[in-house]
Amino acid sequence: MMDFFATHGNELIIKSWEHLYISVAAILLGVLVAIPLGILLSRAPNFADRFISFVGILQTIPSLAILAFFIPILGVGKLPAIIALFFYSLLPILRNTYIGIRDVNPGVVEAGKGMGMSALQSIIKVEFPMALPVIMAGVRLSTVYLIGWATLAAFIGGGGLGDFIFDGLNLYQPSLIIAGTVPATILALIADRLLANLENRMTPEGLKDSYETV
Amino acid sequence: MLEFHDVTKRYGNGKPAVNNLNLTIEKGEFVCFIGPSGCGKTTTMKMVNRLIDVTEGAILVDGKNIKEQDPVELRRSIGYVIQQIGLMPHMTIRENIVLVGTLLKWRKEKKDERARELIKLVNLPEEYLDKYPHELSGGQQQRIGVLRALAANPPLILMDEPFGALDPITRDALQEEFKKLQRELNKTIVFVTHDMDEALKLGDRIVIMKDGEIVQVDTPEEILRNPANEFVEEFLGKDRLIQGRPDVTTVGQIMNSTPITVKIGTTLKAAITKMRDERVDSLLITDSDNVLRGFLDIESINNNYKKASTVEEVMETDIYSVSQDSLLRDAIHKILRRGAQYVPIVDEGHRLVGIVTRATLATLVYDTIWGDGTEFEEIVAHAE
Known part of the structure; x- marks a missing residue:
């Protein structure tokens, strides 16, 4: 054990950092794209259901295959890895944003409109804050999945903890496989807890009690 | 104050939801719109603040055609109270009350002052301003809903069955309170309801609608005394007509x-x-x-x-x-x-x-x- 840390300790920290970097970059991209898209979709519910099923189909493409598809287009390295993972982050965030916004109490939205809120004000002041807990749940789910899937980035030279796992598989060294798996799991757990905290903090004060009772 | 000129609302090519409606409402008048569901009363009301657009005809508020005004600006100048109350659950009572003020970009002090001023009107303590809607009872919430409509001091207030979701005792108390408030503040109120007792109690005039058309417009007394036709009689119910009898008994x-x-x-x-x-x-x-x-x-x-x-x-x-x-x-x-x-x-x-x-x-x-x-x-x- 000590021996392992002596030889691979440095590498472990670097790889963990790479892993985190890839996952966070992908998730941020996902948030930036999926939340506005989800809000837009909520304005066109007829189209939204079809669109979301389409994104769902994308999700079913095996992750290894998608990584491989990107090699001819984007080559190898971190960027194609991030892009591929970004596609996987989309669905949970998109769907939760759409559902969250759609399920905002219509009475509240009508009241806002009747008081003279513009469409944008309604989204910023009413719909988004009220849908936030649901949206954050989507972001959390996406993040945890993504940290797991990011191990596959190593397959196209993206680095990260996946490097350990692939090395371990190639060299028949179980210790290396474990060295890749355990930190990835820990990262996912930490990220989940942090986001849970963030979710709690971002939930508007007046909504907390009602959600707790639910 | 509020005029309807040949107002018609048609969805698609079907029968009009509101057909050729003409009505003038004076300043300070409390007018109740009543009728069976689907009679067009809510549609009529929502056309006033352009939540629904008029197909034909014109609605004038203070002599100005609403079609020529920006809908968002128009809505900010008209109070609006809905049945589901519709308080913003993520905002404090204070923020809810002065929501229109926020939209109109009032200064913070002005909003605070207005919120305190308003909550006194309904005899709730000032501490309530910092509570959230879910901490209040249904009756209290709707009081806040009414205050919110009053915040920017609009001369005209639209109310869509505002007391419909409350229990009978609270509803009764709120009706009394609101009628008193209306007399004090001299607002023009357009009040949609399906509850005849409510209409008789609150309205200066009652507009009875059926199939998108006005059947009778009159004071509560006049409607009880001379129902325009069988529909009105039926809608009033025999009980009320009998109850109304002492009113029409001669010495x-x-x-x-x-x-x-x-x-x-x-x-x-x-x-x-x-x-x-x-x-x-x-x-x-x-x-x-x-x-x-x-x-x-x-x-x-x-x-x-x-x-x-x-x-x-x-x-x-x-x-x-x-x-x-x-x-x-x-x-x-x-x-x-x-x-x-x-x-x-x-x-x-x-x-x-x-x-x-x-x-x-x-x-x-x-x-x-x-x-x-x-x-x-x-x-x-x-x-x-």
């Missing part, structure tokens, strides 16, 4: 038609005998044509017994009487206001036809409370 219907009288020329002695025989302390005096000339009470006889011999010498000629066709409630009002024991009833020729005494009124009250059996007869008669 002629309830008076005692055998008042104790003496003719002009009767001696005081005979008058006293009559009083004693009939056990009354006052006599009405008529001439040979039965025209009411005056009255005589025991006190004036006492004072003048020695000096006079006939009733016309001592009678009071300044006598207050009521025509037999006048409404009971007006007569009651007059009796009570003058503190009179009785009031003689006369016909067009000022001929005495009867008398209404306080005892008559007591009997009437008794009948109203305990029933005199005529309700059943009327219902049966109506059914036939």
Whole structure:
């Protein structure tokens, strides 16, 4: 054990950092794209259901295959890895944003409109804050999945903890496989807890009690 | 204040939801729109603040066509209260009350001041301003909903069944409170409801709608007294029409038609005998044509017994009487206001036809409370 840390300790920290970097970059991209898209979709519910099923189909493409598809287009390295993972982050965030916004109490939205809120004000002041807990749940789910899937980035030279796992598989060294798996799991757990905290903090004060009772 | 000119709303090519509606609402008026569901009352209301657009015709607020105004600006200048209350659950009561102020970009101090000012109107403590909607009861929430509509002091307020979701006791309390508030603030209110009692209680005028058209517009009294047609009668319900009856009863219907009288020329002695025989302390005096000339009470006889011999010498000629066709409630009002024991009833020729005494009124009250059996007869008669 000590021996392992002596030889691979440095590498472990670097790889963990790479892993985190890839996952966070992908998730941020996902948030930036999926939340506005989800809000837009909520304005066109007829189209939204079809669109979301389409994104769902994308999700079913095996992750290894998608990584491989990107090699001819984007080559190898971190960027194609991030892009591929970004596609996987989309669905949970998109769907939760759409559902969250759609399920905002219509009475509240009508009241806002009747008081003279513009469409944008309604989204910023009413719909988004009220849908936030649901949206954050989507972001959390996406993040945890993504940290797991990011191990596959190593397959196209993206680095990260996946490097350990692939090395371990190639060299028949179980210790290396474990060295890749355990930190990835820990990262996912930490990220989940942090986001849970963030979710709690971002939930508007007046909504907390009602959600707790639910 | 608010005018509807040939307003029509059509969805697609079907039957119009609102058809050729004409109505003028004066400033400070409280107008209730009522009708069965789908009659177009809510559509009519929502067209005023352009939540629904008018297909044909024009709606004028303060003489300006709403179509020529920016819908967002327009809505900020009109108060709006909805049934589901629609308080923003993620905002404090303070933020909710001054929401329109926020949209109009008021300064923070102005908003604070306005919020405190408003919450006093409904007798809630200021600490409530920092609470969240879910910490309040339904009735309190709707009070805040009403305050929110008042925040920017709009002259016109639209209310869409605002008390519909509340329990009957809270609803009753809120109706009273709101009616009082409306009188104080002199707002023009367009109030949509499906509850006839509510409309009768609150409205200065009631607009009864059916299939997108106005069936009758009138004061509650007038509607109870003269329902325009069978639909209105049915919508009011037989109970209410019967309840409304005391309003339309004339004094002629309830008076005692055998008042104790003496003719002009009767001696005081005979008058006293009559009083004693009939056990009354006052006599009405008529001439040979039965025209009411005056009255005589025991006190004036006492004072003048020695000096006079006939009733016309001592009678009071300044006598207050009521025509037999006048409404009971007006007569009651007059009796009570003058503190009179009785009031003689006369016909067009000022001929005495009867008398209404306080005892008559007591009997009437008794009948109203305990029933005199005529309700059943009327219902049966109506059914036939």
